[in-house]
Amino acid sequence: xxxxxxxxxSYREIEDTDVVILWxxxxxxxxxxxxxxxxxxxxxxxxxxxxxxxxxxxxxWADNWLGLHVGTDIxxxxxxxxxxxxxxxxxxxxxxxxTTGFAELAAAVxxxxxxxxxxxxxxxxxxxxxxxxxxxxxxxxxxxxxxxITEHHNATDNVRALINxxxxxxxxxxxxxxxxxxxxxxxxxxxxxxxxxxxxxxGFQDILDPEIREKFARTWxxxxxxxxxxxxxxxxxxxxxxxxxxxxVIGENPVQSEADAARTVARFSGLDHLVVQDxxxxxxxxxxxxxxxxxxxxxxTDGTVTNxxxxxxxxxxxxxxxxxxxxxxxxxxxxxxxxxxxxxxPGAEQIWDELRSxxxxxxxxxxxxxxxxxxxxxxxxxxxxxxxxxxxxxxxxSDPDKRGSPAPFAAxxxxxxxxxxxxxxxxxxxxxxxLDSYNTGVQSGGFSSPMRDGxxxxxSSEDVARLGLRPGERVTITSRRGSxxxxxxxDPTLRAGLAFMTMHFPDEVDTNSLTIxxxxxxxxxxxxxATAIRIDKLGSDTSGRSEALPASGVx
Ligand SMILES: Nc1nc2c(c(=O)[nH]1)N[C@H]1C(S)=C(S)[C@@H](COP(=O)(O)OP(=O)(O)OC[C@H]3O[C@@H](n4cnc5c(=O)[nH]c(N)nc54)[C@H](O)[C@@H]3O)O[C@H]1N2
Ligand SMILES: Nc1nc2c(c(=O)[nH]1)N[C@H]1C(S)=C(S)[C@@H](COP(=O)(O)OP(=O)(O)OC[C@H]3O[C@@H](n4cnc5c(=O)[nH]c(N)nc54)[C@H](O)[C@@H]3O)O[C@H]1N2
Ligand SMILES: [Mo]
Numbered sequence: 001x002x003x004x005x006x007x008x009x010s011y012r013e014i015e016d017t018d019v020v021i022l023w024x025x026x027x028x029x030x031x032x033x034x035x036x037x038x039x040x041x042x043x044x045x046x047x048x049x050x051x052x053x054x055x056x057x058x059x060x061w062a063d064n065w066l067g068l069h070v071g072t073d074i075x076x077x078x079x080x081x082x083x084x085x086x087x088x089x090x091x092x093x094x095x096x097x098x099t100t101g102f103a104e105l106a107a108a109v110x111x112x113x114x115x116x117x118x119x120x121x122x123x124x125x126x127x128x129x130x131x132x133x134x135x136x137x138x139x140x141x142x143x144x145x146x147x148x149i150t151e152h153h154n155a156t157d158n159v160r161a162l163i164n165x166x167x168x169x170x171x172x173x174x175x176x177x178x179x180x181x182x183x184x185x186x187x188x189x190x191x192x193x194x195x196x197x198x199x200x201x202x203g204f205q206d207i208l209d210p211e212i213r214e215k216f217a218r219t220w221x222x223x224x225x226x227x228x229x230x231x232x233x234x235x236x237x238x239x240x241x242x243x244x245x246x247x248x249v250i251g252e253n254p255v256q257s258e259a260d261a262a263r264t265v266a267r268f269s270g271l272d273h274l275v276v277q278d279x280x281x282x283x284x285x286x287x288x289x290x291x292x293x294x295x296x297x298x299x300x301t302d303g304t305v306t307n308x309x310x311x312x313x314x315x316x317x318x319x320x321x322x323x324x325x326x327x328x329x330x331x332x333x334x335x336x337x338x339x340x341x342x343x344x345x346p347g348a349e350q351i352w353d354e355l356r357s358x359x360x361x362x363x364x365x366x367x368x369x370x371x372x373x374x375x376x377x378x379x380x381x382x383x384x385x386x387x388x389x390x391x392x393x394x395x396x397x398s399d400p401d402k403r404g405s406p407a408p409f410a411a412x413x414x415x416x417x418x419x420x421x422x423x424x425x426x427x428x429x430x431x432x433x434x435l436d437s438y439n440t441g442v443q444s445g446g447f448s449s450p451m452r453d454g455x456x457x458x459x460s461s462e463d464v465a466r467l468g469l470r471p472g473e474r475v476t477i478t479s480r481r482g483s484x485x486x487x488x489x490x491d492p493t494l495r496a497g498l499a500f501m502t503m504h505f506p507d508e509v510d511t512n513s514l515t516i517x518x519x520x521x522x523x524x525x526x527x528x529x530a531t532a533i534r535i536d537k538l539g540s541d542t543s544g545r546s547e548a549l550p551a552s553g554v555x
Contacts, residue, residue, distance in 0.1 A: 001163050001407050002172075002392055005192060005204060009142060009178030010309045010377060010389035015040040017176045019138040021131070023051040023162060024073065024148020024529075028058040029435040031146075031182050034308065047138075049131050051076065052148055053430060054500060055493040064127055067495065070428050070530050071417040072121040073149060077161035078414070079117030080132040082109040084168050089136035094170035098395040101409035105164060108411030120414070136169045140176030147432065150181070151528040153418045155520040160410035167407055173392035183308040186298070190306030193362075193378070194355070198229030203359025219358060233524030239267040248275040250328065251295070255284040256440040256506040259515040259526035260481050277331060280442050283506070295328050296321035302348040303329075304370070306378070309389075312365055313375035417530035418518035425480065425532035427463070429499045431511055432529075437504035445505060455509035457535070458491035458500040466496075467535055476536045477501075482513035485538065499533065 002008075014020065014037040027035040035058065042048050042061060050059035051066045051073070059065040068076055084090050085106050095102050114125035121128075135141050143166055149158045163179065171177040183189050195202040201224070205212045213224040230238060236258070238244035247268070258264040268274060268287050276285040277292040285291045300321040306312045321327070329351070333343050346354075349367050356362050361379035369383060370376055379387055397403040421428060436451040438444040457477055459469075469475060469488045477484050477499075486501070486509045494500060501511045518527040 001160065001167075001410070003405065004391060006189060006310045006378070006391065007178070007180040007182070007308050008172055008391040009176075009180055010311075011037045013140075013176045013178065013389060014038055014142055014180075015044070017041055017046055017138075017140040017142045019047045019049070019134050019141040021049045021051065021135065021141070021143050022058055022062075023143065023145040024150075025144055025146040025182060026052065026054075026056040026058050026148075026432065027144070027146075027182065028056065028061065030433050031308075032435065034182060047134055049134070051131075053495075053498055054491075057435075059493075064130060066123045066127050066131060068121040068123050070430050070498070071152060072414070073152075073158050074154070074161045074412055074414040075112060075117050075120040076123060076128065077158075077165065078109040078112040078412075079114055079121075079128050080135070081105065081161075081164050081168060082112050083114065083129055083132035084136045084165070085109065087133070087136075089133065090168040091170035094395070095168065097398075098170075098173075098403065098406050099167050099409055100406045101411070104411045105168075105409035108413075135165065135171070138171070140174070141166075141169070141171045142176075142178055142180060143171065144180040144182060146182050146184075148529060150520075150523065151525055152530065153518040153520055153527045154412075154415050155525050156522040157410070157412040157415075161412045163407075164409050167409055170396075172407075173390065173395040175388070175390060178390055180308065186307060187305035189308060189310060190304065190312070193306055193359075198231050198234075201358075202355055203361055205359070216358060219354065231524045233519050233526070236264070236267055239271065245272040246274070247271055248277070249284055249288075250277045253278075253282040253284050253440045253442055255282070255287065256510065256512060257503065258517075259512055259528055260517040261506075261510055261512040262482055263517065264512075277328065278442075279325075282440075282442050292331055294324055294326040294331060296325045300325070301327040301329070304348075304352060310377045310391075311375040312362070312370060312378065314367065314370050418527055419480065419516045419530055419532040421532050425478075425534050426497075427499050427533050427535065428497055429477070429479070429501060429514065429531040429533045430529045431501050431503055431515065431531070434502055434504065437502065439503065440506055441504045445507070455502060455505035455511070456487045456489040458489050458494060459535075460494040460496045460498065461490050461492070462496040463499070464488060464490055467537075469535070469537070474538050476538055477514065477533050478536065479514040479516070479531050479533050481516065482510075484509050484511070484513060499535075503528075 020038055020041055048062045049064050050062040051068060052059055053068060053070050055065050055067060114128050117128055118125045143162060145162055152158055166172040166179055172179060193204055199207055201207055201212060201216055216224050235244055255264055255268060274288045275290045276288040277295055278285055279295050279297055299318045302317050303315055304312050305315055336343055360381055364380035364382045364385060365376045366383060377389060394402060394404050436449045471488055471490050473488050474485055475488055477486060503511050515528050515531050519525060
């Protein structure tokens with residue numbers, strides 16, 4: 001909607017804002033460093049709102065928690081937009097100048113009265129009204145979201161429904177006001193910026209632009225294909241159709257992280273040739289023809305990472321890699337050599353300087369400047385300039401030429417989760433994370449933690465009583481795709497009808513054998529956040545656990 005794939009604001013600005021909304025984000029557990037900046041704002045008097053089906057650790061710090069039903073974010077966002085418009089709280093000057101499609105938006109959200117939204121989302125009308133008024137009337141406001149919004153079959157529509165709110169109120173393109181989709185890893189932003197996405201060359205430059213292709217072709221000495229590649233979901237589909245018969249997986253464990261695990265295993269097992277390059281012998285690596293076990297970890301290599309505020313930072317080798325471990329650059333260089341392309345033996349800085357020569361938004365970021373300034377946010381066009389810490393200030397320019405293209409409102413329809421609830425599958429399972437574990441557990445599962453007790457199925461006390469279960473009792477959890485066995489835990493942050501599991505212990509409990517591969521048509525992300533399940537008694541309790549953990553297992 002803005003023509004750039006990155007969060008608009010800096011972390012420092014979060015501390016100076018008046019309203020923070022965490023929408024489908026449990027930053028207290030998943031982005032603890034960012035959350036410290038949020039807490040600084042809260043301690044200075046900012047209001048915090050958390051929109052999440054669970055009353056998460058983050059929600060426990062909030063002025064108000066909006067506990068919506070899973071997958072009802074569009075009704076909620078539409079009702080907030082309607083309330084803002086109805087009370088004339090929108091910034092008409094900004095809307096007129098910097099946006100398009102206001103009339104269509106106003107018409108589309110008109111049916112979403114507070115009462116109708118309450119019925120659909122389960123959030124009291126008064127809470128929706130309060131959030132709408134606080135957000136619209138704040139001088140500065142930050143809207144942050146993550147997987148509660150994006151891991152749905154209509155993820156892109158969810159995001160567009162949220163972006164309507166800053167466009168209505170002008171909470172974008174100014175110091176302290178912005179939109180922050182928090183990134184999952186220390187370098188998700190950097191991965192995309194460096195071209196590890198199928199439609200962009202490094203520097204977020206469109207591969208379909210002939211001038212850009214020509215620029216890269218000159219430097220690389222090879223023609224660049226004039227077409228988009230496949231994203232992950234499209235690759236999996238191409239495995240089904242037989243179009244894709246080989247895969248080279250670097251630093252990912254799809255066999256345990258992709259939705260509908262049985263299907264993923266079948267796909268990777270059916271390949272003619274699979275190469276996995278990882279620090280550990282993962283479940284995916286076990287299926288490989290060739291394992292390149294030699295990768296060195298983050299603190300064993302030199303380079304840069306780019307975080308959610310678009311800040312490029314240096315990482316420096318602090319440890320010598322163990323044994324024969326080598327870093328990913330060396331391995332990829334060797335593979336290229338075997339394929340007949342000798343790239344020499346470039347170090348991290350040399351590779352970075354080539355990137356700077358090709359990517360205007362990184363041009364001014366020399367290694368020495370990155371060190372001197374403690375990292376630099378993109379864009380940074382030359383070595384003697386710095387841009388403001390936030391993006392899209394252009395939208396406020398009065399001169400239409402400087403303002404550039406307006407940002408479009410999106411009138412989006414509500415479509416509930418694909419995996420519907422019925423008599424056979426009456427409970428809603430949502431999946432996510434905890435502070436003390438990491439993703440598929442490859443990097444965190446092998447270490448003990450006083451906070452962690454493996455995987456369980458978290459339920460409300462109402463459901464535990466209704467189903468006649470005891471905490472610690474092992475039960476079978478079944479979805480339309482598979483079933484797993486896990487111990488029951490009572491989680492006071494859950495309401496009746498809602499269950500929660502993590503993805504952190506797939507060797508014991510393979511949560512993704514339950515989840516559905518209903519994917520967003522644009523982003524390709526699966527609906528990890530909405531699975532229909534039922535729970536059956538096993539008959540005997542074999543877990544040996546008798547006590548419920550505290551909420552989320554985090555003290
Ligand atoms: N400790 C720790 N930190 C991590 C990770 C980790 O594994 N462990 N992983 C990293 C990665 S890769 C990522 S992408 C980020 C993810 O960070 P988050 O997105 O914060 O993590 P999740 O727990 O997956 O999901 C966030 C919240 O979405 C809520 N949710 C579920 N369904 C809905 C819905 O329909 N609507 C709304 N509004 N909310 C919903 C869940 O209850 C959950 O609290 O965390 C990163 N940080
Ligand atoms: N049910 C459910 N499933 C989910 C999600 C959910 O919320 N619920 N979230 C999804 C999300 S947001 C994500 S990001 C994915 C994560 O899915 P994955 O990325 O598949 O999971 P990770 O466990 O993070 O695996 C990362 C791998 O990279 C390796 N690695 C780490 N550093 C290096 C390195 O420097 N070089 C190399 N070569 N390898 C390295 C690690 O050893 C590990 O095997 O899971 C998705 N799956
Ligand atoms: Mo992620």
